[in-house]
Amino acid sequence: MTTFDAREWVYFSSGNANILLKYVGNSDPNLTKKLLRLKRVGNKNCDERIKSDLLKDYFLHSKCIELSSKFLLDLNHKLIKTNPELAVPASTNGEILLISIFARNHGILMPNLLNEVNNTVHLGNHLKVHYGDSELVLEMKPKWLYNLKTRNCRNCCLSKYRGKQIINCPLDLLCENKIPNWSKRIVQKLRDSEHSINYINSLELILTEFFMKNKIIGYLFMLQNRYYDSSRESYNRRILNLKSADEVPIELIESQTLRDVTLFLNIHSLSRNNYDIVKDTVDKPKTLISINNDSFFEVDCKLIDLDLKTSLKFEYWKETELKLIESGLYTSDKYGLVGCNRIVDII
Ligand SMILES: [Zn+2]
Numbered sequence: 001m002t003t004f005d006a007r008e009w010v011y012f013s014s015g016n017a018n019i020l021l022k023y024v025g026n027s028d029p030n031l032t033k034k035l036l037r038l039k040r041v042g043n044k045n046c047d048e049r050i051k052s053d054l055l056k057d058y059f060l061h062s063k064c065i066e067l068s069s070k071f072l073l074d075l076n077h078k079l080i081k082t083n084p085e086l087a088v089p090a091s092t093n094g095e096i097l098l099i100s101i102f103a104r105n106h107g108i109l110m111p112n113l114l115n116e117v118n119n120t121v122h123l124g125n126h127l128k129v130h131y132g133d134s135e136l137v138l139e140m141k142p143k144w145l146y147n148l149k150t151r152n153c154r155n156c157c158l159s160k161y162r163g164k165q166i167i168n169c170p171l172d173l174l175c176e177n178k179i180p181n182w183s184k185r186i187v188q189k190l191r192d193s194e195h196s197i198n199y200i201n202s203l204e205l206i207l208t209e210f211f212m213k214n215k216i217i218g219y220l221f222m223l224q225n226r227y228y229d230s231s232r233e234s235y236n237r238r239i240l241n242l243k244s245a246d247e248v249p250i251e252l253i254e255s256q257t258l259r260d261v262t263l264f265l266n267i268h269s270l271s272r273n274n275y276d277i278v279k280d281t282v283d284k285p286k287t288l289i290s291i292n293n294d295s296f297f298e299v300d301c302k303l304i305d306l307d308l309k310t311s312l313k314f315e316y317w318k319e320t321e322l323k324l325i326e327s328g329l330y331t332s333d334k335y336g337l338v339g340c341n342r343i344v345d346i347i
């Protein structure tokens with residue numbers, strides 16, 4: 001069992017399923033630049049993760065560790081004070097309401113992909129750019145990459161339905177000719193934000209080159225659609241006919257999990273010398289980019305949020321799909337929906 005000291009960990013971020021804590025101590029140098037991920041009470045995701053030979057190089061090197069009850073209790077106590085919004089009543093014991101944050105006595109220790117950055121620009125739904133002096137990180141969820149049969153895609157329809165701004169449609173990343181504009185819109189949006197960001201002049205070309213050279217979007221497209229002949233229609237037939245969680249096939253759980261992974265691109269510059277040294281040996285998740293043979297960059301691509309979804313979510317998936325169908329957004333030419341990309345040629 002690992003003995004950590006709750007005083008050395010602080011809140012970093014949280015989602016519906018997990019809380020991330022950042023190590024700020026100095027008693028264990030191995031923990032520097034590390035995050036500890038703990039499951040939240042109410043988290044229904046499984047402990048099992050997506051397994052995939054195609055994607056395994058993009059997974060973070062993480063380690064599951066057993067934690068002491070004292071550490072978790074101390075941390076729980078600390079977070080209830082610093083982040084009371086995270087606490088949920090876990091159970092009742094007579095008159096006493098127990099407040100708890102964590103659901104398990106083990107956690108995942110993983111590298112902090114945002115260690116070198118300290119500013120964040122929220123560009124839109126599931127799209128952020130983080131930056132610091134020496135690194136820029138693009139964080140995005142490439143959700144619902146599929147062969148479009150309707151006018152508008154599910155990503156754009158759901159964003160519109162929820163009143164979110166659409167900056168970019170992920171389906172553009174499936175077509176080589178559309179990737180440059182996808183990158184251009186990100187850079188334009190960053191310029192509008194008036195943040196002073198390193199590499200901004202090169203970013204459009206870096207992103208374009210990355211998505212043309214690296215296969216990650218193609219892999220996700222294949223895996224998200226492996227069991228459903230790539231169309232929303234067959235997804236609809238399966239999902240709308242489900243009557244209970246027991247009927248949810250594992251293939252659907254895997255597809256839904258892969259439609260919600262988060263992708264990080266960590267971008268930093270290289271000297272010409274370093275570029276020349278590593279250019280022939282660089283491995284799959286990393287892509288090297290040379291711009292006009294004058295500036296050089298390394299892009300490291302990683303995927304997180306790979307815990308399998310629970311079959312209990314089927315009712316939510318069904319409801320969302322029904323709402324979107326009834327809204328008429330899939331076929332609408334109103335509300336700024338201009339029709340999404342139907343060409344898939346990056347595979
Ligand atoms: Zn779209």
